Amino acid sequence: MKTIKSILLGTAIVLISSAVMAQAKPWVVPAEYKNMKNPVANNDASVKAGMALYVKNCASCHGKTGLGDGVKARALKEFPGDFSGAAYQNQTDGEHFYKTKFGRGEMPKYEGKISDEDIWNIVNYMRTFKK
Template identity: 55%
Template sequence: MKTKFLFTSALLLASVAIFSIITAFQPKKPWVVPGKYVSMKNPVASNAESLKNGKELWIKNCQSCHGKSGHGDGPKAAQLKTDPGSFAPAEVQSQSDGALFYKISEGREDMPNFKKKIPDEEDIWSLVNYIRTLNK
């Protein structure tokens, strides 16, 4: 009986390890942003008030997964199925403000949509302004 339990446990652990390895090497799915958002300009000026508001929203809604500095190292990041990534690399910072607005608003997979949690669009735009400071 003990041998059967050990064998079953070893088989389960091996399955989890293989799944983890396969998942880790799968390419990321591209996050397609509709054209109208790609060309959308941020109507909220990146000033002290907007950045303060964006930082407060970041701390409340984003920091737990994305981390204090946006490096994907928040306390909840390890619980996610998808890597929250870093906001510092050029691949993120080169995205348009509208693309970031869309991704925050709509979400996908582990990234929740924030349309209801942050209903004021100006607040989401302020959050986009704050995200721009994370590459510094």
């Protein structure tokens, strides 16, 4: 009996941990996007345009300062990320662009809702969150 119990317990642990690991899977961005050059210069006008769009579309989940603490964040299963930290800031502009444009899971897809140029403006604005 004891062995069966420990086998069952062992199986349960393996299943649960693989489910957790599946959730935290890395978000792989295709090389063509990862290496894409940001066509919009990161200047005051771009950052200002990006800020307005960010406040309207993104802050509800990602938080005003990008810490992942927006009002909707508590209801999410997935942590939206901390845009002030290295894990985010060390990614390329192309990676931020790709993730914003195509989304995944609870992260909405903005393709067709926000123009490419405006997504780049938001990408430029999100650089201001760097600690």
